[in-house]
């Protein structure tokens with residue numbers, strides 16, 4: 004099977020659909036929904052405190068605190084599900100991860116705005132392993148310099164998306180609201196924090 008880069012230049016994004024079987028994906032969607040310590044967190048944008056339009060959670064190796072816009076986050080310890088998912092991605096990709104940011108999109112009204120995962124603590128060309136369960140949602144890319152240059156792909160139940168090379172330097176990504184989506188979606192981005 005030949006997997007093609009979704010980006011036309013300046014980065015590498017590879018999609019593996021059905022990375023997890025339907026059976027494992029169904030089980031994981033159910034148990035992660037129930038067991039992860041989901042929280043709706045506030046963010047401060049231009050001096051105004053607003054709630055994020057989704058639930059989040061941060062898990063990782065002990066002692067791997069993460070400073071993000073002035074706030075230091077302490078991750079929860081890996082759960083059995085997260086270790087299972089992490090090890091499957093590590094074995095397949097050859098990369099190792101020490102933390103994971105989890106997102107819970109309750110329905111199509113939840114979203115994540117345009118951003119790059121380019122915090123200093125992720126290093127220069129971060130490799131991010133992103134798995135999705137539940138509702139299908141479109142993942143949008145827009146080139147940072149040439150914002151007319153766009154790509155989108157559907158992230159399906161049990162899929163793995165690998166983002167690497169200079170992707171986080173040159174491309175913004177987002178999950179836009181989708182009025183027609185009624186069910187929930189979980190996304191987990193595995194990262195290495197230095």
Ligand SMILES: O=C(O)CCC(=O)C(=O)O
Pocket residue numbers: 104106115120133142158176178190192
């Ligand atoms: O939900 C997704 O697929 C992406 C989430 C994301 O971009 C992030 O957590 O940085």
Ligand SMILES: [Fe+2]
Pocket residue numbers: 118119120176
């Ligand atoms: Fe992101």
